[in-house]
Amino acid sequence: MSVDQQHTVTFQPGDIVCEGVPHEANLLRVALLEGVHINASCGGTGGCGKCKVSMDSGDFEGGRSAKLSDEDFEAGLRLACRVKVMGDLTVTIPEESRMGDAVALTHERRPGPGRVLTAQDLEQLVEGWSVAPVVRKYLLELTAPDAANNINDLDRLKLGLKSQHKLEEVSVDFEVIKDLPSALREQDWSVTATVVETSRGPKVIQVTPGDLTSDDYSIALDIGTTSIYAQLLDLNSGRTLAEASDYNGQISYGEDVITRIVHARKPGGRKRLREAVVATINGVIGKVLEKTGIDSCQVSHMVAAGNTTMTHLLTGVDPAYIRVDPYVPAAAFLPPVRADSLGIDACGHVHLYTFPCIASYVGGDIVSGIVGSGVFQTEKVTLYIDIGTNGEVVVGNSEWLVATSCSAGPAFEGGGIKHGMRATRGAIEAVQVEPSTGEPHILTIGGRKALGICGSGIIDAVAELLEAGILEQNGKFNGEAESEWLRRDQDGRWEYVLVRDEFTASGVQDIVITEPDIDNLMRAKGAIFAGISTLLDSVGMEMDAVEQVYVAGGFGKYLQLDRAAAIGLFPEMDAERFTFVGNGSLLGARLVSFSRDMLAAAENVARMMTNIELSDNQRFMDEYMAALFFPHTNMKWFPRMEKILGKLK
Amino acid sequence: MSVDQQHTVTFQPGDIVCEGVPHEANLLRVALLEGVHINASCGGTGGCGKCKVSMDSGDFEGGRSAKLSDEDFEAGLRLACRVKVMGDLTVTIPEESRMGDAVALTHERRPGPGRVLTAQDLEQLVEGWSVAPVVRKYLLELTAPDAANNINDLDRLKLGLKSQHKLEEVSVDFEVIKDLPSALREQDWSVTATVVETSRGPKVIQVTPGDLTSDDYSIALDIGTTSIYAQLLDLNSGRTLAEASDYNGQISYGEDVITRIVHARKPGGRKRLREAVVATINGVIGKVLEKTGIDSCQVSHMVAAGNTTMTHLLTGVDPAYIRVDPYVPAAAFLPPVRADSLGIDACGHVHLYTFPCIASYVGGDIVSGIVGSGVFQTEKVTLYIDIGTNGEVVVGNSEWLVATSCSAGPAFEGGGIKHGMRATRGAIEAVQVEPSTGEPHILTIGGRKALGICGSGIIDAVAELLEAGILEQNGKFNGEAESEWLRRDQDGRWEYVLVRDEFTASGVQDIVITEPDIDNLMRAKGAIFAGISTLLDSVGMEMDAVEQVYVAGGFGKYLQLDRAAAIGLFPEMDAERFTFVGNGSLLGARLVSFSRDMLAAAENVARMMTNIELSDNQRFMDEYMAALFFPHTNMKWFPRMEKILGKLK
Numbered sequence A, B: 001m002s003v004d005q006q007h008t009v010t011f012q013p014g015d016i017v018c019e020g021v022p023h024e025a026n027l028l029r030v031a032l033l034e035g036v037h038i039n040a041s042c043g044g045t046g047g048c049g050k051c052k053v054s055m056d057s058g059d060f061e062g063g064r065s066a067k068l069s070d071e072d073f074e075a076g077l078r079l080a081c082r083v084k085v086m087g088d089l090t091v092t093i094p095e096e097s098r099m100g101d102a103v104a105l106t107h108e109r110r111p112g113p114g115r116v117l118t119a120q121d122l123e124q125l126v127e128g129w130s131v132a133p134v135v136r137k138y139l140l141e142l143t144a145p146d147a148a149n150n151i152n153d154l155d156r157l158k159l160g161l162k163s164q165h166k167l168e169e170v171s172v173d174f175e176v177i178k179d180l181p182s183a184l185r186e187q188d189w190s191v192t193a194t195v196v197e198t199s200r201g202p203k204v205i206q207v208t209p210g211d212l213t214s215d216d217y218s219i220a221l222d223i224g225t226t227s228i229y230a231q232l233l234d235l236n237s238g239r240t241l242a243e244a245s246d247y248n249g250q251i252s253y254g255e256d257v258i259t260r261i262v263h264a265r266k267p268g269g270r271k272r273l274r275e276a277v278v279a280t281i282n283g284v285i286g287k288v289l290e291k292t293g294i295d296s297c298q299v300s301h302m303v304a305a306g307n308t309t310m311t312h313l314l315t316g317v318d319p320a321y322i323r324v325d326p327y328v329p330a331a332a333f334l335p336p337v338r339a340d341s342l343g344i345d346a347c348g349h350v351h352l353y354t355f356p357c358i359a360s361y362v363g364g365d366i367v368s369g370i371v372g373s374g375v376f377q378t379e380k381v382t383l384y385i386d387i388g389t390n391g392e393v394v395v396g397n398s399e400w401l402v403a404t405s406c407s408a409g410p411a412f413e414g415g416g417i418k419h420g421m422r423a424t425r426g427a428i429e430a431v432q433v434e435p436s437t438g439e440p441h442i443l444t445i446g447g448r449k450a451l452g453i454c455g456s457g458i459i460d461a462v463a464e465l466l467e468a469g470i471l472e473q474n475g476k477f478n479g480e481a482e483s484e485w486l487r488r489d490q491d492g493r494w495e496y497v498l499v500r501d502e503f504t505a506s507g508v509q510d511i512v513i514t515e516p517d518i519d520n521l522m523r524a525k526g527a528i529f530a531g532i533s534t535l536l537d538s539v540g541m542e543m544d545a546v547e548q549v550y551v552a553g554g555f556g557k558y559l560q561l562d563r564a565a566a567i568g569l570f571p572e573m574d575a576e577r578f579t580f581v582g583n584g585s586l587l588g589a590r591l592v593s594f595s596r597d598m599l600a601a602a603e604n605v606a607r608m609m610t611n612i613e614l615s616d617n618q619r620f621m622d623e624y625m626a627a628l629f630f631p632h633t634n635m636k637w638f639p640r641m642e643k644i645l646g647k648l649k
């Protein structure tokens, strides 16, 4: 059974049909994401017993915990939070698990989810390329020298590349020449030459005895400020063989790029930071090699995409002026560098290609994403958004591209939020608020006891609280809303309880949302929305000119489009225009590993993309001030929310 | 007083005028080289007292030893071997110091010496070039970035090189990029960029704050099997600032290239040999820097010329197949390599350029010599000969060049000769034999007690013994010659005594020449003469087509043209056609340091030069057999010797 197989789940009452449900999906999650209310106080741990549903027909697994009585089990009831969807299902939500007639209502007002692509879809975002890597292995069958033809080994190699593979004006790395005589003779003048296509012509970087052309691999890397992802690629078949990831070891020197740049200025700091990220890279490379049993010397190439600071720090380039007005990186295009010279566990011939950067805060990860998602090929005006600590926004198509970065702050990654955390196990990723009582229903990642709330969870919570009338559009709690979950803390400040202490991982402290949390979120979403509108304005466009939106980054994985629009992160748009591309940076690195044309495309993207600096941009400041409201002071792009909020008044 | 000042010395009786005598020349040496006989048994140490002359007029210094009586001194007599020529001189050789009427006779039959060039002459052998090194420093005055112009530092540097120095499509070394931000800002955006012109465009290899363009130096190296020479060059003025030399530290692993190649195959051998030669290089570089007070980081470039094996060993390239039929080097053209990667004490940006080689036994030293001596520019058919362990011979001009190497064996360097030694202090460098008595008169290098005999000494001795009728043309002693210096050893084999034990350094053993010594010399000179004639034959020419002869190598320094012709090393030719260019290899390395055009010329020479392999060449074998006779079985090119030898019969 394919991992990509999808099922249909029908909720009763109300005939709410959810299509495209992934195999083994969590049933409570399916309901929450679809806007179907099911009571859930414990985050989906099986601990509250509130999420009981009746399994009418279809394949599923699980659904039991100590909180489900034998009678309920016999009667066909299960805990939705513990059910895995294994086939098409019909499920009835009993009255005790519902919030009145909310089921039908909720579903009607929800737009469908954006397009979340399968691994295969993602690999097909870009068209018209074939596997023709910038680094390739060639088999050479040379004739042994004799008195009549005793040219030197190096020229013999070059002549062979010319006559057998039409490679002209080849240069040969010094390290190859050193041991060329024995390499050529070991297997009777049959050798495999690894050749990289450089901007200055083809260059031989390795010569090994015998035919090793069938073993040719590349490693694609996404060097995030927080996480590092690696893919092992087969350059012959064009297949992705293995994937691994880990936290960037630089985190211990600071969470964001600014603190790392500050650290880099300390004595030995730059070296420490390089070694830290290289240690993580070596770890993930080790994992993908171990998974596949491939030897590191069969890897011919590495391609890394990262933001400007990460690219500088990985390659040991001084990042000091990235953070100093007027924000100048040391370099945009770096030449390929020997991977082992950086400390990466790689054979001496392997060079690391790093994606070119655009500016201090629009880096190689964005260029990579634009290539990997196919934005550079499309005629449609596309908005490409990568949300992390900085939100990077690109608008354009195959003809033009403008980019900017908005200092959104870390709210979307859980930073600056009282109980905020990254989107890892135990993080509240989805929240529903029962409109009549203001009761929260939550789901945590992995169905663990709640540890805190991540970016998508806080967006959900704020959107739901707005729609329930518990939160005002200015970001302040409505003290007149009647809900036992809205309360004052000991200092008299309003807060909203998401999870009672008994259902939290700590067991002793409620998880709450505070007004400062909401304020941080408002500034974060305001910066991104203002960035989008300023960027569009710079090319004389309005929001409705955007024909499609690509959302990249791990953040997008849990993001609900309508919730994001409800708080004003994006304008309201048809869900069909949205595509979640996941790790766009890694997509591009993978593509560039496989195709020299795509490498050329990346360099072309980097040259054509214009950076708009927002830091002293008056238009941006105006847009930002207007965006400090939920969803926005100007409701033009938020008709659905205008209607909902209008009804509340 | 210039070191190059020359004097005229007139010998009486006979009015023998020697022009062009260098300042401070040794008077005995002047006489010997001119063919003027003065008795001298002790090698010029002042020990035998036989070389008394009367100083009639002119400036001189010295001339006294314990062997000169007060009466003789008062009478104006001096020991010629202790006299330094300080001005024009007239000298009378008294009868007791003469050998009958040999003075006049000898001088008449001598051709003049070949052209020995002064340092300045040597620098002017090549025409039409100016100082425009392949590595150059450029001053850049950049403007600081601001919000309106915040391109990255690297692109700012490139734009500056383009607008201020018209350098297009520049690449920048990764190491430069790493610290570019601080380098640019340290002196307020004023920097010196060091740029190397590569085959693939200009490349920035160093960026330093401020204006350092006036400090720009190069080091030219001659990497000989036996000795290493270094010159420190000022790339701004085109001047040679200092010179140093030392024995190649690889000597402890073998005297010749073959034993070194054998050693290189041992575990760790290649590395040991590289480290040995690099240690010597670091020593001579240290010396030239110390002499001038120049810092190693002001050196921008290094250029090395060496034979094929030396070039391989210096750069760590496997030389194994150089000595295996069909004699294939790993490479002819090596890319420039970071000097510090080889262990050379140099700043990280300094690259070592090695001269291209032609074949296993015609190396970069020969290419360098052809460039440095101007052979590549001349219309005249030129014979270029570099005599060491291998004799390399080139024939050609600006249009064509053919080259070969003849396994001459080490006789010219004193190898395979019973009392043979290199041309260092204490070596007998010149020999005269008094025809009537067969008595030898000798001069040692440095006027020290004789330690042995070097290449030019043994050539002299053999030529003199032939002309005195003591040696037969077949290389056997004439047992019927009456001379107390010709004797049988205890095993009954003939030998000729050059120095009695009392005048040798050992003090206990006579220095002699044996028939096996003479046999080795015959084979050595035969190989070179046969190489020359085979090479000429390969282009359809005879000896008389040669318009000029350039003799390179330290060996040439002490070589007497007429003595070399007397044994048949060269054909008899007008002395005017001969030029001694000294260290041709170093001349070329110097030139290529100064001029990128000359570097291009070197590569062109390497491409146009054809190697003729002699090892299984029948024509060469025939020529070689014919040359195993003094001076040759065919006397066509030796009319003078034919006459002299005819008289003896």
Ligand code: FES
Pocket: A039, A040, A041, A042, A043, A044, A045, A046, A047, A048, A049, A050, A051, A067, A079, A080, A081, A082
């Ligand atoms: S038991 Fe399922 S949500 Fe609590």
Ligand code: FES
Pocket: B039, B040, B041, B042, B043, B044, B045, B046, B047, B048, B049, B050, B051, B052, B067, B079, B080, B081, B082
């Ligand atoms: S003293 Fe002058 S040669 Fe012996």
